[in-house]
Each structure stands twice: as structure tokens, then as C-alpha cells.
Amino acid sequence: MLPAVPASPLSRRGLLRAAAVGAAVAASAPATHTAAAAGTDDAIGALLPKWRALILGSGFDPAAEPFVSRLAALGDTARALRAAMVRRDGSLWPDLPYADPAPDTDPESYTYSGNLHLSYVRLRTLAEAHAQPGTGLTGDGVLRDDILAGLDHLHAQAYHAGQARYGNWYSWQIGVPQALLDIDVLLHEHLGADRVAQHCAAVDHFVPDSAVAQYTGTSTGANRVDLCRVLALRGAVGASAAKLALARDALSPVFPYVTSGDGLYADGSFIQHSHIPYAGSYGSVMLGGLSLLFALLEGSAWEVRDGNRQIVFDSVEKAYAPFLFNGLAMDAVSGRAVSRGAKAADSGVRQDDQLRGQSILAGIALLAQSASTAERDRWYGMVKGWLARQYYSPALTRPGLPVAALARLAEVAGSDAAATAEPVGHRLFPGMDRAVHRGDGWAACLSMASRRISYYENGNGENLRGWHSGSGMLYWWGDDFANGQYSDDFWATVDPHRLPGTTASRKPLADAEGGAWGAARPDVRWVGGSTDGTYASVGQYLKGLSSTLLAKKSWFLLDDTVVCLGAGIHARDGHGVESVVENRNLGAGGVHAFTVDGRTQPGTLGWSASLGGARWAHLAGHAGYVFPGGAPVSLKALRQARTGAWSDINRGASSDPVTRRYLSLWFDHGPDPTWDTYSYLLMPGASAARTAARSADPDWLTVLANTGDQQGVRVPSRGFTGVNFWNPGSVGDLTVGTPASVTVREEPRTATVCVSGPLRDGAAVDLTWDRPVSAVVSLDPAVQVVSTGAALTLRVSPGTRGAVHTAVVRVA
Template identity: 20%
Template sequence: MKLYVTRFFIALIATMLCNCADSKMKNDTVVSYPEELTQLHENVLNYYLQDKPEQQTVDHLLSILQEDGSWKTIDYTTKIKSEWPVKNHLKYLQTLAISYNTKSSKLYKDKTLSKKIHKSLDYWLKHDFLSANWHDQHIGVPKFLLPTLLLMESELTKTQLDKGIVLANRAKIKMSGQNKVWLATNVLLKSLLLRDAETVAKASKAIQEELKVAKNVGIKSDWSYHEHGAQLQFGNYGLWYLENMIQCYAFVNDTPFQFEKHKIAVLRNYVLEGQQWIHWNNSYDVNALGRHLYKDEQQKKAARLKVCLEQMKQLDKAFSEEYDKALDTKMLSGNKHFWKSDFHVHRRKNFYFSVKMSSQRVVGTESVNSENIQGYYMGDGVALLAVNNKAYQNVFPFWDWKKLPGTTILQDTEKLPIIKFRDFKTNGEFVGGVTNGENGIAVMDYDRDGVKAKKSWFMFDDAIVCLGSDISSDKNAEITSAINQSFLKGNVVVSKAGNIQKAVHKQKNADLDWVLHDSIGYFFPKNQKANLATNILVGSWNNVAERYRPILLTEHIFKLWLSHGAKPKNASYSYILVPNASEEKMKSLYKSNPFKIVNTKVQQSVVSSDEKKAGIVFYKKGTATIKGGISVDAPCVILLEEKSDYLDFAISDPSQKLTKIGVSIKGNYSIENSKYINGKTHFIIHLPQEEQVGKTVQLQLKRN
């Protein structure tokens, strides 16, 4: 009996001690950190407290918070992989924790709010909700849980802290690219919470290891970003990477774990030489969104990028002027080819154009977590022109995904296959571009699913000349080259043999001089048989990404395309995109064609009417008549521009296989290691290798 009583009192005392420990949240104990972690702890808290949530948002979250700590708007049983909705519980909880700890908040240290935060935290810790996506357990849950634990640390019970650490322990430093950065950031925050300075240092080092020009996934030598193989990922992993890196930069700044200077330089270059290029007029390039073709996503990603620029301006103070310029998204003007990503951008203050290609080297797109489920052709030369920041915004439910702007595609009746990551490359080898910084040429020797075409885009100032030749297919279905698909805005004006027709709604295989719609002109140098439709179409976001409900929508859509018929042999096309066009401008183009064009299966070239600008795509070694005669001994792309005292000469190898190219040009020019023989200057171009392979070589040919 005495033994029983003794055991009873021991258990009672243990229970009282446990309850005392678990009631710590009522006492609001003072949190202290060792000296080497004090600044890091302060930085982390300041980072999360810098953006005070709107009181309206907090009030709404409290209105839908239930007695048991769950939110009535969340289905906790769902297994949706894409943007797992259950994770919103932790996002909402973090918002309340920030409001509770923000001194300017009306709910600062409010006892009622504190109880609700702890109730909601306990609800998650008790149930430990698991998604069908590994990412959520290892990355997403710790990412949103750890900041709340740090913000509420002074009130946490031992049980809450222990359970929270168990969930956070699922994040380990492993993998590469952005996944590694996410995981290491979670480890850093967890280690801070545990006062483990040694592991904090390891996590900071692991994060900085990804601040480099990577041979595999990560930042590339042209300042694009790859993930899931050699695939352009500016808008999803690449933007997350930027946000996460800046976050970690802010965390460790002025601490023993701070970023090294040369690592900060990599981050700076990625912002200014990479991300900045695809952000125009507060809109993010559709071609850079990757699989994230969501509602309002162009504007959302643009807003996120602007936040990154503002943060870099504060952290990287020596370059604040550069970030200020980048924040004025129309200021950047020029032409850039991303040779590691088969991606080309041409932009001016009043328009933005890009073309996204793919090859045997570069993956075109992906469909993961039931996203981008119609995007089978999104890497097949999609060419998009914007003259305002609403271009293509939310058009995706209404797109004909076999007539994407810029593409040459088989019009069969088969359902589009779903592409997994690393699963999509075309058979093309000669894919790339050349640039002199102001103008450029993109080229794609297209070969996919039995359709072949030689496609090029000559970007000269405020015009884009689009050429296609040697179009062939053995498939018994129509082949089309799409020019554009967008929302119908205002009247469509067309010209036939100089006769102008307004408010046109349909044209079928019509000989057109030009088309004008929504301030974009489409000029046909040779009367092209074109098709035009402005139908009311039915669409659904659910056809784009399964995360959306299958609700049907209707919109008027403008669609312009060319037909090459079934089983074409050596078909071709030529048209010119004219941004910020007017009826008068299109009439002027019709009267005086601004370019001389060659469009064959061995060579495509464009020369401006004043002959000051010219470009040549050599699909085989040979000679072009431009500038009196230019010969090359291997396939390449050349861009020429007359300057006052020299000829600007830019050349690249889209195949990325050559080490050198022999060139001869009529006239006597001063070039290192050149020879002047029989009225021609002969010289050898040594091409960039390794991580620079495919990059433009630019020379100044001075006349003797």
C-alpha cells in the first residue's frame, strides 16, 4: 500500500511539473540567444515582421477560425498536389503570429489572439497533416511552421516546441538547386531555434554553395535558371530561388554566417542580367512562366520580382542605382539571347517580344502536379509580342494549344500528351541566336513528331521579321503556322491589294497585305494566304491546371494563322510583326516594303531598305550576296550593322558544336590574323567553349 501511495505522489508531482512546463505560454518568458546567434535571431524576426498584414486580412482569418483551431475554408482531407490547400493553415497561422508580434498592430500581444494562435498551432501539431507531394512535408510545412515557432517562442510549451522540431526535422540538407536552398533554409531556422550555431553555419554554407554558375541545375552562364534538367525555369523555381536567396541574405547579413562578396555578386548578376530581362511594364513574360500558367500569374510574379528588387536595393547598397533602374521596368531596352536556354528577348520602352525554343540540348516545358496540362508545344518556338501589360493575361483557357503564337504544328485530332519533367526535347540541333545587344536573330531548325521547319526571327529595332522555310511533314493532317492568339480588343482592319476593310471578323485563305488589331500590325511582304477568326470561344481554367474547378467561361478571341495543308513539301511563310502600329503605319509599309528577304531551305536573310542592318542564317556553308558577298565554311548566324567608322559583326554557332568558323567578306577590313586576297578579307572566328558555348562573338570590322 505504501509503495502504491509513493508511486501515486511521484506521478502527481511529475504531472504537475509537466503542466507547469506546458503552461509556459501563459508566462511569456524572456527569450535569449548566445552572442553568435543574437544578430541572426534579430534579423530573422525583423524579416518576418517587416510586412505587417492588413487588419482586414487578420479580421477575416479570425472570422473563419473555428473553436478547435481549424479554418472552416480548408478541406483537410484533400490530396491535391499542386499548391496543397491544407498548407494554408500554416500560412494563416503565420499571418496571425506576425500581427500578434507587430507593435503597430491593434492586436499586438492580445491575449485572446494568443490563445487562438496556440489553439491553431496545436491543431496542426496534433494531426500532422500529410500531402501526396513529398515537397510539402520536407519543404513547405517547415517553411511556414518554423517562422511561427520563432515568433511565438516565448510562449511555446515544451510539447509544442518538441512536436514542431519533429516536423522540422524532415528537412535535411540534400539535393541541388532551389530544392537544396529551400531545405537548407529550413535547417538554418530550425538550428537557430535550437541554438545550434554549428549547424547554422553548415546551412548557410550549403545555401551559398548554390550561389554559383552551375553546370547542372541552377544559375547558368547566360544568367538564366535551370531546374528539372536543362529547362528554363525563370518564373517558378528561378523566382523562388531569387526570393529565397534574398531572404537568406537578409537573415545572415552582418552575422558570422553572412554571404561572401563574390556570392553576392552572383546574386546581383542573376537579378540584373537575368530576371530583369523578362519583366516589362509590370508584367512577367508568359514564355518565362514555365508550367505556372495560372490566373493573373504574370502580374503576381512581376509584383514578387519588384519586391526582390526593392530588397536587393536595401541589402546591396553599392548598386542601389542599378536596382532603381530595374524597378522602372520600361527603362531596359535591348536584345538578349540566353544561349543556355534557347530563349531570346527583344525589348524597347513601348513593346516586349520573346521567343522560346527547345532542342536536343534544352527541355521545352513540363507538366507536373497536373499543371500546364495543355503545354505540349510551349517550347516549340512560341513567339509573343506585348504592347501593354495585359497582353495574354488570362487568355490560357481560350487558347488553341495547337496554334500557339509563333509555332508550326500538326493539326491532328489527337489529345495532347501530358509532358513530365525532363521528358520534352525536340530533335533540332541547330537552335540558338545571335545578338549585338540592340538587335538579334533567333533560329530554330525544328524537327518534332514528323514535322520539320526552318524557323527564324529577325529582331530589328521596332520590327520582327518572322521566316519559315522547308516546312514538310509526312502526316496526313494539316500543318499550320500560328501568328497570334489574344483577346479581341476593338476592330480588326485588313488590307487586300491595297483595299482596306474594317471591322473584319473572318478570313479564310485570303490574300492579305496586312492585318491590324489592338495596336499590333501583321505585315505580309508577299501576299500571304492567311486565316483570321474572331469567334466567341468557350474555355475553362481546369483545362490548363486541374487545381481549378471546371467552370466554363466565354471570351471573344482574335486568332491569326497560316495553313500549309496536309503533307506539305518545302512550304514557307514570311510575315512581319509591327508593335504599336497604326493604320497609317501599315499603309506606309505596304507602299515601301522595309526589308529585302531571302527565305530558302539553305539560307534565310533580311536586309533593311537602307542596307545598314542585315542578318543571315546559314543552314549550310555557303555565300550570301549581302555586303557584296559574305561566305562561311560552316552553318552559323551572322548579324551586321553599319556604324560610322566600322562594320559591327556578330556571329554565333547555334549547333554549339564548332570551335571555329572561317569567314570571308568583300572589302578590305582590319581584323586580327586576317588576310586580304582578291578583294576579300578572310579571317577565322574562334568560338566560345565550355559554359560559354553558343554565345555571340562580336567584332568591329574597321575599313582600310
């Protein structure tokens, strides 16, 4: 049994007086408040109802939908939780034992500390049901007493100033105190001075000021914002101006752009855990936490006035919006959170890309209240458009979002803002080895890995088989179709060796292969690309996870097509290697006609075929696929039903089996391939007729090179030439003396030449374009014109960040 904690000897008046004037003058504080101290107390006291409104929501009608049913569901959940609550040694709920049997030695300590966190989260749910209108438990005195008894039980047994922490640091420094302090705000008038003092002492013990003394370790990025939220609420609940000032000031290191490690990058990347692209999960937490703190402190003596906070406002359109499509948050920037797709036991809510996206939308809506009028108007239009296009799982009708977030989104949906359409164009994120492309009515995202960025992240028993998600996975979604592709139990049922777009070995891998927290990173540098903002050339030098697999992969992204090339595919592990054209989730009972060269293939499960010689294929309701010159005999197809459980990839998830049907299409390179290749075109949303027409047009595409030295294509109708130079050389009209990515877009009188150095070694790129050029229209500072005339010669100084540099020239 854990030791009990004695009651604090401080009276409520003494506690508030000492906290209000801060630690520096606490010892000399007078017995009565000065006017200044009283004013400070009043200012701090005003923060409590403000936070209450922020976490409960405001301005909504609890008797109208979508709130009436959401509030009723909250009440039902709270009743079930209260009925199951039993105060026993080591637990408050029987299914959540938190007393660690072997502190600091038992690997399952994470489970026990996590259960303590969840126990407080359940109490917070009860407190919200008590505070919200329309739950059937609003103001219920018996429920209030049960919550207070639960708080006292957890405090006496686990979360108090005399307790040594065990398991996951997050539970003690962020998870528990955030839930506890929210409860303290919601029930503040019922707590009494002793409870307030005890809770503050516990938070101070686990989250001392030193937790934010250095911007390092677990105190960076989203984690730092979470810690500052704890400190700010500790200051509000315990009436400490010093804690509030510390929380405000400790936010400042979060704002500036970083060039390595955790945080926001100038190119729009967001990294957490040093090597993981995380805008969709930790980034969402950071955005939501900052929007809450900005709103809470605005207009007070502790308002966040750091000029660098503008970087946070800029991130809405630079770092978050690019990874939102029809309101969903792309899995490629959500780390191990993709393995949380099972419905939560307490709420029945599925933690999928739809819900992650909706949380970001709610964060943007709240941040808009602290932004400029122009920013607010733009963001409202963006959010309103995303809400209108959430075809698969609309935010205003699906369960999951807290009432406060729902209220913010309902306000935007009902505003007079004009809904903004999805943009078209390309965004490259060299800071996190990601690329996002948007055509008319579709979007795609590329997920890659390098020395800088991990193949995947696992940790805490989550995302155990995400091995190949950084091996060139090509996600894509349609405008009003296929928005649930990855939401619908994809990660629990997909073959983890056959992720779409990837080249991967079939070599068996252990769960969590490569190590936890992003430890698995390939020893490669050439990952990146070049773009003019509309079209792009992107490449990845791939080394397989825990295998001898090598490959060079390129994607050339146009308005209606992604041209995909692979070369240098080589392995010596004794296992088969595959390059996956498609692995489409057709749902629980989907059939979707599959046509090859105009002939409909069988729709029966278990159907498989070799498609050697095929020129094109079409999957009804999804996309067309073209194989230049005819597919090799290695092209295979398969219809199958796959059954899995979320517990297969997430040890804390449901073990209930789920089944989904898939149509898979891949190049089978066989065991130990030697410098093999592939080529195909992906046409999202294309009809069978348009796919057939593209295949029948020999002039639409010219593959200029597809070797381990260079990969490049020309598409005359788009004025597009793209080449990824893995090594120096000449391809078509282009010659470089250094590894580079080059994209050229030709207009009737001008051409835009785009160059990057994906090796990021700072070496100058000397480029010759063998085309007559009469003049230079514009160029960025990193580009030097060596000569024009019969040919164009440029010298580009690309730096070490993978940035793209451009020159616009007049062609003769």
C-alpha cells in the same frame, strides 16, 4: 488515424543549451552556460526579431494606404479561415484532408501532402493577422489559442518525428517547415519549451542535415535556397549555432555559374528541373530566399561571406531584369506557373505575370540592402521605373503581395531614386533557348526548344496543355498598351494549338503529352542566333511534339519590326499544320478594328476570311503586319470568343468558366504539307498608316533566302544583314563552311560581324564576307582574321555554349 507523438522530455533550458553549442559538444556541455555559450544564445536570439521584421515588413504606416486596406483584408481573410477551422481526424479544415489513405501507392498522394502544406499556410495567415497591426485581430488571445491548438493538432496527426512522408517531397521538406517556422517566430513567446522542442524535432526528421550534403537531385538551385532557409530558421527557433552554420555553408554551391543543369549561367540563363527556363518562378524564389537570408544573417557570426555571392548580385541585371517589362515577369521563363492564373481560393489573388514580376521587384529591393551603394542606386532606379509603368496591375494598388513586400516597394517608390526607363536592344540566352528583344516602346520574347530545353513543363497536374509554347512562341508587349495580354485569362482560354509565333500540328494531343517535369525535348541542336546587342538573327530547327512536323523558323529583330520567316514545313501525320502570325487576346468584350489593305473588316464574332493577296493588315491598339509580295491564299483570319476554365490546364485550379475574345491570324499549310514556307513582318505598336507605308516600300526589305538550307534578310536602311545557315552555303555577300548564325551591322565607315555556332559542337566557322575591308578594328579572342582586302575572311572558334563572337572592321 495517424499515431500521436509523445512530448519531448527535454526542458527548455536543456534544449537551448544543447542546441546552442552544437552537436559536436552537446554531450559534454556543462550544466550551466559558459559566457561564450550565453553570448551565442544572445546572438541567435537576436535573429528572431530580425526575421519577424523581415516577414512582416517594417517602416510603414499601418494607418495609411496602401497598407490600411491591405491589413484590413488580411484580417477579413483570417476571420473567415478561423471560422472554417474544425479539428477532426485527418484535417484541420474540411476542404483540406491531409491523411493519405494509401501512402506511397495512391497517385493522389500529392493532393494530401499538398493539403497538409496549405493547412500550415493557413495557420501562418492567422499568425500574421495576429502579429500585424491594423488587422482587427492584432494580439487577439482567442485567435492565438486557436492557432496553437491548430499547431498541436497538425503536429499530433501528421508533421512529427515519427511520421513517414507521402506524396510530394516539397511539402514535407520546404512547404510545411517554412510555414511552421514562420509561425514559431511570430508566436515564439507563447509556444512553450515543449512545442519548440517538438517542432524542431519534426523539422530535423524531415529535413536532416543530409538534405544538403550533396548538391544534386531536389537540393539544387531554388530548392537548395529553400532548404537553407528551413535550416537557418530551425537554427534560430531552436537556438542551434550548428544549424545556422550549416545553412550558411550549404548556400555556397548555389552561387557559382553552371554549364548544365540547375542554376545561373554566365549568359544570364536560369534553369530549374534540369531543362526548364525558370527565372520568373523558381528563379524568383531563389532571389527572394537569398535576399532574406543575406539580410537575416548580415552582421552576425553566420553572415554569408562567400565571394561567389557577387554572382547573385550580378544576376539582378543579367538574369532577372531582361525578363521584366513594365514590372511583369515574362511567361516564357515561368514554366508551369503560367497555369496558376485562377484566383486563389483563400486570398482571391491571381497568380499571373504581374504578381510574379512584383515578387521579383520586392526581392531586388530587399537584396539591395546587402549590395554595394552603386548597385543599390541602380536597382532602386530600375524598380521605381517598373513600378511607375505597371499600367495593367499596379503593385501598390492591387491585392496579392504580402505586406512586407509591399512595404519594400513603397519605400522604393517614395525614395529619391531617379526612375530608369526600359532599355532598348537584344539579349540572347543560349543556355535556355530564349531571346529578349526591346525596341522603342515595346518588347518581345522568343521561346524555343532543343535537346537541352523542353517544349514545356507540366507536373502536379499543372500546365497540361502547354505543348507548343516552346515551338517558337513569340510573346510581345507594348509600352503603355497590351501589358495584360497574357495576364487576362490568356492561358485558360487560348487555343493551345494556336500560340502566337508557333508552327504546330493540329494533331490532337493528350493532356501532359510528352511526360512530366520537362521530359519532352526535341532531338534538335540548331537553336540560337547572333546579335550585336541591338539587332539580332535568331533561329529554331523545329520538330513537333509527338508529331512528324519539321520546320525551320527564323526571326530578324530590328528597332521597330520583327521579320519572321518559315521554311521546310513538312509533316506526315494526316493533320493540318499552321504557322500563327498572331492570336491576340482582346479581353472580355474587346472588338479592336481590324484593317486589311485599308479596308476595315467585320467586327462580329465568328467572322472569318481568307486573306490571300493581302499586303498588310492592322489591329487597332496592337500592331501592324506586312506580307512581302502579298500573302498566299493560306493566310486566314478569325474573330472568336473562346471559353475555358483554369481547371482545364491545372487540375487544382478553379473550374469557373471564363470567356475572352481573340483575333487570330495564321498560315494554314493544310494536312501533310511538303516543304512549305511563310514570311511576314510584325510591327508592334505601329499605326495603320505606318504599316501601309512599310508595305508600299519595296526597298525596305530584301529576303535573301527562305529555304530549309538558309534563311536571311537584308534591311539597307538599318545597315542590317542577317542569315541563319542551317547548312553551309552562300547567301548574298556571305558564305560559311559550317552551320552558323551571322549578323552584320554596317555603319558609314565600320561594320560589326557577329557569328555563333548554334549546333554547339565546337566546330570552327569559316566565314567570308564579300565586301572590301581595309582593316580590323577589334575582335574577340575566338575570332581569327584570315584575310582582308577585296573580301573579309574570318575563322571563328565558337565553343559549345552558343556564344556570339564579334569582329569590328573598317570597310573600304
